[in-house]
Amino acid sequence: MGDIQFEIDGKTVTADPGMTVLEAAQKEGIYIPTLCHHEKLEPFGGCRLCIVEVEDRGWTKIVVSCVFPVADGIIVRTRSEKVDRLRKTIIELLMAHAPDAPDLVTLAEEYKADPDRYERDASFCIHCGLCVRYCAEVVGKHAIGFVDRGINKEISFVPEIAAQECNDCKECFPLCPTSYLQAAFVYAQALSFPEKNGSASGTQSVSGQD
Amino acid sequence: MARLETPEALESFRQEIVSKRDPDTPCVSICAGAGCVASGADEVIAAFEKEIQDQGLTATVSTKGTGCPGFCEQGPIVVIYPEEICYLQVAAADVPEIIEKTIKNKQVVERLCYQDPATGERAVKESDISFYKAQQRTVLCNNIKIDSKSIDDYIALGGYTALAKALGQMTDLEVLEEVKKSNIRGRGGAGFPAGRKWEGTRNAPDPVKYVIVNADEGDPGAFMDRALLEGNPHSILEGLILGGYAVTAHEGYFYVRQEYPLAVENILLAIKQAEAYGLLGKNILGSGFDFTVIVHQGAGAFVCGESTALMTSLEGKAGEPRPKYVRSNVKGLWEKPSVLNNVETWANIPLIINNGADWFTAVGTDSSKGTKIFSLVGKITNTGLVEVPMGMTLKEIIHDIGGGIPADKKFKAVQTGGPSGGCIPEHLLDLQVGFDELTKAGSMMGSGGMIVMDEDTCMVDVARYFIKFLTDESCGKCVPCREGLRQMHRILTNITQGKGKKGDIELLEELSETAVEASLCALGKSAPNPFLSTLKYFRDEYEAHINDRRCPALSCKQLISFFIDPDRCTGCGTCRKQCPADAIDGDKKLIHIIDQDKCTRCGTCFEVCPPKFSSVIKLSGEPVPDPVAEEERTIRKKTKEKG
Numbered sequence: 001m002g003d004i005q006f007e008i009d010g011k012t013v014t015a016d017p018g019m020t021v022l023e024a025a026q027k028e029g030i031y032i033p034t035l036c037h038h039e040k041l042e043p044f045g046g047c048r049l050c051i052v053e054v055e056d057r058g059w060t061k062i063v064v065s066c067v068f069p070v071a072d073g074i075i076v077r078t079r080s081e082k083v084d085r086l087r088k089t090i091i092e093l094l095m096a097h098a099p100d101a102p103d104l105v106t107l108a109e110e111y112k113a114d115p116d117r118y119e120r121d122a123s124f125c126i127h128c129g130l131c132v133r134y135c136a137e138v139v140g141k142h143a144i145g146f147v148d149r150g151i152n153k154e155i156s157f158v159p160e161i162a163a164q165e166c167n168d169c170k171e172c173f174p175l176c177p178t179s180y181l182q183a184a185f186v187y188a189q190a191l192s193f194p195e196k197n198g199s200a201s202g203t204q205s206v207s208g209q210d
Numbered sequence: 211m212a213r214l215e216t217p218e219a220l221e222s223f224r225q226e227i228v229s230k231r232d233p234d235t236p237c238v239s240i241c242a243g244a245g246c247v248a249s250g251a252d253e254v255i256a257a258f259e260k261e262i263q264d265q266g267l268t269a270t271v272s273t274k275g276t277g278c279p280g281f282c283e284q285g286p287i288v289v290i291y292p293e294e295i296c297y298l299q300v301a302a303a304d305v306p307e308i309i310e311k312t313i314k315n316k317q318v319v320e321r322l323c324y325q326d327p328a329t330g331e332r333a334v335k336e337s338d339i340s341f342y343k344a345q346q347r348t349v350l351c352n353n354i355k356i357d358s359k360s361i362d363d364y365i366a367l368g369g370y371t372a373l374a375k376a377l378g379q380m381t382d383l384e385v386l387e388e389v390k391k392s393n394i395r396g397r398g399g400a401g402f403p404a405g406r407k408w409e410g411t412r413n414a415p416d417p418v419k420y421v422i423v424n425a426d427e428g429d430p431g432a433f434m435d436r437a438l439l440e441g442n443p444h445s446i447l448e449g450l451i452l453g454g455y456a457v458t459a460h461e462g463y464f465y466v467r468q469e470y471p472l473a474v475e476n477i478l479l480a481i482k483q484a485e486a487y488g489l490l491g492k493n494i495l496g497s498g499f500d501f502t503v504i505v506h507q508g509a510g511a512f513v514c515g516e517s518t519a520l521m522t523s524l525e526g527k528a529g530e531p532r533p534k535y536v537r538s539n540v541k542g543l544w545e546k547p548s549v550l551n552n553v554e555t556w557a558n559i560p561l562i563i564n565n566g567a568d569w570f571t572a573v574g575t576d577s578s579k580g581t582k583i584f585s586l587v588g589k590i591t592n593t594g595l596v597e598v599p600m601g602m603t604l605k606e607i608i609h610d611i612g613g614g615i616p617a618d619k620k621f622k623a624v625q626t627g628g629p630s631g632g633c634i635p636e637h638l639l640d641l642q643v644g645f646d647e648l649t650k651a652g653s654m655m656g657s658g659g660m661i662v663m664d665e666d667t668c669m670v671d672v673a674r675y676f677i678k679f680l681t682d683e684s685c686g687k688c689v690p691c692r693e694g695l696r697q698m699h700r701i702l703t704n705i706t707q708g709k710g711k712k713g714d715i716e717l718l719e720e721l722s723e724t725a726v727e728a729s730l731c732a733l734g735k736s737a738p739n740p741f742l743s744t745l746k747y748f749r750d751e752y753e754a755h756i757n758d759r760r761c762p763a764l765s766c767k768q769l770i771s772f773f774i775d776p777d778r779c780t781g782c783g784t785c786r787k788q789c790p791a792d793a794i795d796g797d798k799k800l801i802h803i804i805d806q807d808k809c810t811r812c813g814t815c816f817e818v819c820p821p822k823f824s825s826v827i828k829l830s831g832e833p834v835p836d837p838v839a840e841e842e843r844t845i846r847k848k849t850k851e852k853g
Binding site for chain 2: 043044045046047048049051062063064067068069082085089090093094096097117118119121126127146148149150152
């Protein structure tokens with residue numbers, strides 16, 4: 001245990017082989033912001049907010065800490081002018097979709113991000129994939145998935161599965177950093193399986209999550 | 211045909227094929243590649259077959275549909291052996307004359323030969339044509355010589371002798387060492403040394419390893435891999451088997467995009483043929499080495515050309531890249547060590563094994579060895595595939611091989627490396643092509659796309675176009691690429707539409723940095739290149755669009771106006787009659803006037819105005835002059851118009 005020794009923000013830390021830099025930092029109580037990370041899920045590397053600077057044998061590079069494996073002797077910096085600048089842009093890009101999402105508002109304050117930097121898009125999902133991956137990896141139901149690709153990518157409930165599984169589960173609801181997931185569920189329910197809804201209890205329990 | 215059990219059996223079989231073929235028997239080779247088929251090659255082939263049959267020549271003349279020889283501009287291409295007479299733009303109607311004159315009477319049909327646009331001279335042989343003269347075709351050269359559906363044709367030209375040599379005389383380690391020594395760098399884009407990649411896989415502890423052909427060519431305007439896949443599939447297959455032997459893999463994959471149906475068909479056939487001959491499968495040529503190949507068709511996502519996305523897609527999942535802090539050659543397909551190389555890289559391997567690493571390294575620059583195939587397209591006289599030694603200058607490729615820019619236009623830039631490559635301006639045309647040289651100039655080798663642009667091309671619009679392509683092709687997994695490109699495309703569109711703002715350039719630079727530094731895969735990391743390179747070399751065009759609402763190339767529709775010069779207009783009415791928007795007012799002997807409110811800036815008037823008048827003018831960044839007063843509109847000058 002703790003075979004690998006390296007440095008995060010000036011502090012010498014130890015980690016097990018195969019651990020990621022993010023895991024090692026969290027173990028040490030060192031905060032790195034994340035949006036698509038969840039301890040029960042495989043690392044995704046989608047939001048890129050957890051980027052850090054790594055110095056390895058004289059080379060400094062930007063890496064994504066949720067997937068970058070720990071290595072002996074590396075020097076990790078969780079904040080730097082460049083890291084902060086990149087994080088600020090990432091936050092601003094996401095705020096074009098979800099300007100009022102609490103996590104993003106907090107991050108925006110920290111990184112002095114301007115929520116109005118980029119033209120708004122009328123879609124609230126930030127594609128962290130937490131709902132999709134949680135349903136697949138933890139619940140094992142695959143009731144929600146990604147459809148389409150690139151800028152047209154969306155989350156979508158699979159009505160046949162969602163009608164059977166979701167009303168009693170909804171474990172993904174609190175994971176969503178915006179409110180979009182719940183809206184998507186209500187929408188899917190209204191369109192595809194209203195009869196399974198009971199006396200509109202589905203909708204009530206949705207609002208009850210807040 | 212029985213299986214070939216030993217390398218010697220292959221050699222005697224080869225001699226048997228060759229001995230049955232009289233080198234003096236006329237053979238008509240017709241390019242059956244996609245480009246020539248599109249220009250009617252199938253009809254030409256059918257016409258030859260029919261005419262030969264009708265004339266009772268079947269015993270003395272043979273025909274074959276071959277792979278693409280590259281000069282697609284001039285297809286369908288027909289080469290007649292043994293004289294190697296090359297006919298261009300052949301139509302089915304030309305066939306009887308060719309049979310009569312060339313086949314029967316050994317005469318050349320002059321009008322079908324290449325005519326040099328500068329000197330007017332005709333070139334009879336392929337090798338005399340300026341397009342081919344400066345090329346060095348070691349990989350592409352066999353395309354026109356072999357029927358792409360015939361393994362015997364490939365074997366007759368020495369096909370599979372590299373495999374026989376490797377399995378019969380070399381250890382797997384020696385094959386690897388030879389490839390390492392050749393210093394061949396991957397032809398797919400990044401230019402990673404193939405030998406080192408192979409070594410990593412070979413040395414990885416997992417005993418199950420894979421070798422994969424990346425045949426997911428997706429760059430707009432690029433078709434070099436297609437030409438090889440369709441024209442000479444066995445050369446790639448032989449390379450792949452050699453790769454499998456060198457890294458001790460027993461399974462190989464072709465990842466081919468399904469938009470290349472002929473490539474898929476020819477590869478599948480090649481595999482079947484090689485299996486029947488014992489060149490694939492169990493105990494190849496009696497060596498004890500087993501190797502099988504599976505073809506997987508991609509569903510058309512550009513990003514699946516990226517190594518990790520390709521492997522994810524091969525595994526049956528959505529083609530999204532995965533983080534690769536551990537390289538694919540150690541942990542790739544199904545988490546097994548996997549060598550992924552591009553089509554052209556694999557096609558070079560048999561040549562390296564047959565001729566030796568020293569032969570390969572004799573050509574090229576210090577860091578880039580061998581030849582490279584480019585697809586030369588755009589505003590260029592000779593469009594097609596060109597194979598040149600690394601180190602040739604861009605100027606030689608564009609002017610000597612490509613024949614320069616048509617229609618007396620001025621060269622502006624050449625875009626290399628596919629959509630995520632960059633634009634290289636005129637003052638850098640002495641640049642030698644090579645991986646590091648192109649990267650240093652802000653572009654890249656990529657897979658070998660080369661798009662030539664002339665003075666009418668707006669560089670901001672070029673950046674917008676490629677960023678749009680990449681936005682559409684982004685898989686959407688990571689924020690810097692998905693969201694960053696979406697915003698970059700929006701801002702660039704605004705600039706080309708005259709809605710650019712101060713600060714847009716800085717914003718684009720910031721988005722570029724984020725994409726380059728923080729994207730997950732190479733698509734996102736290189737996506738800003740079209741913007742960054744055009745900004746580097748053509749910043750004045752960006753500034754003109756934003757500050758003066760002016761498009762210097764007179765190309766961006768929202769920033770240009772068309773105006774009829776009253777002093778030049780003869781009232782001929784051509785523009786008025788053809789204007790699709792009914793925006794031109796005029797009559798006989800009346801100066802024509804464009805109603806700027808009605809004009810859609812389609813450019814029809816500009817194109818149809820007879821060159822001797824050239825009275826339609828494009829304007830940008832300046833007000834359109836007031837139309838002439840009604841009483842001055844009558845044209846009093848003498849015109850040739852009758853009545």
